[in-house]
Amino acid sequence: MIDWRKRVMDKQALFVLFQGLLISLSGVLAPGPLTAVVIGKGARSPYAGALIGIGHGVVEIPLIILIYLGMSIIFKLEWLQIIIFIIGGIFLGLMAYDMFKSIYTNKVGNKDYRGSSIFAGIALSAGNPYFILWWVTVGVAIITKVATYGKLVLAIFIVLHLSCDVFWYFVLSTLTYNGKRFFGLTFQKVLFVICGVFLSFFSIKFVYEAVIKLL
Numbered sequence: 001m002i003d004w005r006k007r008v009m010d011k012q013a014l015f016v017l018f019q020g021l022l023i024s025l026s027g028v029l030a031p032g033p034l035t036a037v038v039i040g041k042g043a044r045s046p047y048a049g050a051l052i053g054i055g056h057g058v059v060e061i062p063l064i065i066l067i068y069l070g071m072s073i074i075f076k077l078e079w080l081q082i083i084i085f086i087i088g089g090i091f092l093g094l095m096a097y098d099m100f101k102s103i104y105t106n107k108v109g110n111k112d113y114r115g116s117s118i119f120a121g122i123a124l125s126a127g128n129p130y131f132i133l134w135w136v137t138v139g140v141a142i143i144t145k146v147a148t149y150g151k152l153v154l155a156i157f158i159v160l161h162l163s164c165d166v167f168w169y170f171v172l173s174t175l176t177y178n179g180k181r182f183f184g185l186t187f188q189k190v191l192f193v194i195c196g197v198f199l200s201f202f203s204i205k206f207v208y209e210a211v212i213k214l215l
Contacts, residue, residue: 013149017157020142024161028168032131033092033202034124035172036195040099041117042173043180043188048117049173053166055121060165063135064158067143072136081129082210088127089206095120096199099192129206 034056041048066072074080125131147154180188 013153016145016149017153017160020146020157021160021164023138023142025164028161028165033088033128033199034121034131034169036198036202037095037120037124038169038172039176039191040095040195041120042176043191044177045117046174046177047170049169049171050166051117052121052124052173053162053169055116055118055123056125056165056169057162058118058122059125060135060162061158063132064139064143067135067140068147068154072140075132075136078213081133082213084127084129084132085206085210085213088124088129089203089210091123091127092199092203092206095124096196096203099196099199102192129209 034052038049038052041052066074142157143154146157176191180191
């Protein structure tokens with residue numbers, strides 16, 4: 001005979017898992033620097049989004065594990081946040097420059113996009129202080145709640161969350177790639193301008209935040 005208490009706990013675990021996944025998806029679907037790069041690289045490859053999502057996971061999984069181990073306080077240190085803001089701002093600025101340069105030199109249609117999509121996912125995630133701060137604030141609550149039902153439930157949460165990341169970015173890059181094929185090079189140039197401006201904005205914002213923290 002199945003213990004009714006175990007069945008209740010199983011249902012509660014599923015509910016908490018589903019709830020945690022929905023809340024964490026707010027971070028996945030929210031537009032940001034990673035979205036802009038997925039669109040920019042997606043104009044040249046439909047698989048760029050999935051690769052960027054994998055790179056994103058390379059940073060996200062260890063971060064979740066560190067939070068689970070109670071080390072989230074490290075990422076709240078002001079000096080570390082300043083370093084992340086500066087490095088992230090510089091990297092975003094370089095990516096914006098690369099996009100504008102492609103338009104100026106008429107190399108938008110060139111499939112040899114400078115830089116690996118996986119590396120872009122790693123660098124943009126590690127260099128995005130808002131992504132890290134989201135996990136050490138909202139994410140801590142999610143992980144704490146999910147982890148109360150055991151390591152297996154936490155592992156399932158990580159796999160599901162990462163799958164959503166990869167799937168969403170793959171959808172974005174595929175839509176962008178097909179849009180480019182349908183509308184042509186002009187469409188791609190417009191996308192690069194929009195993404196370049198978007199990345200420039202975040203680049204300036206990150207550096208500005210670092211300067212404010214230093215003052």
